[in-house]
Amino acid sequence: MARGHQKAQSQAKNLAKQAAMKSKQGHNANEQKKAALKALTFQCPVCRGMMPDPKTYKQHFENKHPKDPLPEELKDL
Template identity: 55%
Template sequence: MARGQQKIQSQQKNQEKMAKLKKQQGSSQIGTAAAALKHSCAVCKSQMPDAKTYKQHFENKHPGKELPAELKDVQ
């Protein structure tokens, strides 16, 4: 076990190391998740990650509306 000055130096070194790691990680999960939502519903403006999910959403939540052109060829 380190004692005295060694302990303080070790703690400072560890703090610097952790600060570098945190800086490298960058943004939080919220920013990453928001970037993954690429499609936005034309009617209710809710966001979806892919076209297939968007089509399912549109068919279930807006059955009376006509399907948007970008979703007509999605399986």
């Protein structure tokens, strides 16, 4: 019967360890999502796609929307 008791203790310990790891991981994922959203500063007026910098934004616009006129903020680049 000693092994049955050890098994139950081991399972309880493992369950607590996994719960702690899951809560820690979820917290970091939320922080990463918030940081990624802060980095995306330019929004395409046609498709509402988000871009991190003007160079990427201009490349996106030229490749995805070639028939549309270039927005004012990209004309000087």
